[in-house]
Amino acid sequence: MRTERTHTETRGGTEAGSTALRLDAVTKVYGRNGRGVKALDSVGVDIARGSYTAVMGPSGSGKSTFLHCAAGLDQPTSGRTWIGDTELTGMNETQLTKLRRQRIGFVFQAFNLINSLSVRQNVELPLRLAGEHLDKHWLEEILARVGLGGRASHRPSELSGGQQQRVAIARALITRPDVIFGDEPTGALDTVTAREVLSLLRSCVDDTRQTVVMVTHDPVAASYADTVLFLADGRLVGRMDDPTADRVADRMTRLGAWA
Template sequence: MSEAITLDAVSKVYGKGRGAVAALREVTVRFPRGGFTAVMGPSGSGKSTFLHCAAGLDRPTSGTVRLGDTDLSRLSETKLTELRRERAGFVFQSFNLISSLTVEQNVTLPLRLAGRRADAGRLAELVRRVGLQDRAGHRPAQLSGGQQQRVAIARALISDPEVVFADEPTGALDTMTAREVLTLLRQTVDELGQTIVMVTHDPVAASYADEVLFLADGRVVDTMLGPTAANVADRMIRLGAWNR
């Protein structure tokens, strides 16, 4: 299986001299196409920096990041913006919907920003897939938190991205709604062949992934295939003790 994303010896340092802080240290990881990977670690382990570098939202201090065969370090800021808009999808904890736009308008926003028209059939299918076919004309204020996150997932998928990056996508949701959203993400992998990289602090959320990547002190310290919530929680407890 070919890689969707490759990080080779990626380090990220903030500041200079004695005040420098290394958020990532020589991280090398490969994410397979059609895989669902969760990224976990104690607070300050480098999870957010990892996601930002992998997604082209931030540039590493050293090392290389490739999306498919594209080396992100060789791209200008304009080209990076185009790449994120056309080849990556994003789902955030806070939904980030435009309050004045309807469900359909929010979903198609990335295409409109790119000057492209949405395929009516694909739009209808995505809205149906996320269970909002009866809410297509509603605005965010008329939707529950779970429904808003479903809109965000459809928006992330509308451009048929190579990778969807999810940053704590269930952090603002109750337990039952979170499970519905995670099931939807799992289905996009199983049924659509989507690649997902998800940062989470929740062992239950991580159990929906194929693999869990554990970070501590800016380094990859462990991986787990076929995770269960109990196994992930146990590893996080031990990892937290190790990190202290």
């Protein structure tokens, strides 16, 4: 059963320090000379710490651009973004790279593991790259939490797809990030394995107050979240708290060109 918590999209309703992620009037235009494509159009949202948010919308609605701008992988054309109290807008690439390594975790559809490294070495990698101290007790706790305590010395090729995605989640957790971003994290998995991974992400929120923001096209995946944000034509057009798969699927039929 889900832990009850408060979410807000308005800055006036958040307590100091309770916001994990903020976008303020973010617009992203690709292209120039009057031929640009507006992928995001004045999107504003606050996402609370310790919450699980799914981002959904039709193809071309701006979901991936939302994630890229929110995570500092791309700079908005206009508007401002924050991770916690740190504003990303105006940071150079060196500063953004450091911030992503230290304060953001990523879980993608492609597991992005290094085949020549063991499970343990893959999970350690963000700390190694950042030149930070490795807390071995924390590493063991993370591996146990994702169900890989007995497979730390295995290579990715010796694991199932679901186990590889668990490695990716452990890697995302190792730096104790402010936010974990998931980009279709179950898109390459079968239904049973996908539910296991979604349950693991859910437990990260419920058990350790981690913040998860997940882009997905799947109403069942979205139903694991506390809140679903709906995008259409680059705009934030709706929000659903305590979603169910049926309610999300119904709302998806009434977005953008399908409205």
